[in-house]
Amino acid sequence: MAKGILKVKAKASGDKTKVKLMAKHIMESGQRKDKKTGELIPAMFLQELKVMHAGKEVFAANLGTAVSKNPYFAFNFSGGAKGDELTMTWVESTGKTATETAKIK
Secondary structure, three states: OOOOOEEEEEEEEOOEEEEEEEEOOOOEOOOOEOOOOOOEOOOEOEEEEEEEEOOEEEEEEEOOOOOOOOOEEEEEEEOOOOOOEEEEEEEEOOOOEEEEEEEOO
């Protein structure tokens, strides 16, 4: 699989899994102007982010233009074990979408 935009660290401890996730994305709001041309830079931001574990949604976010560049998320969920896989799906305002995976350590 090609390298995606999500950088994930997931660690199982007892009956909980702690997840730290950063999306490498410009999160352009569509309200800034290009310094050289003066034209508005088109909006391009993550609209949705979902994290699944064993077929269950463990995290979901609806994002907008107010979210900063390279957004960072941290959350815990019950369950998960070393070696299990997380499946992350994101949708961009341009319609682009992708699914990425990460192992729990």
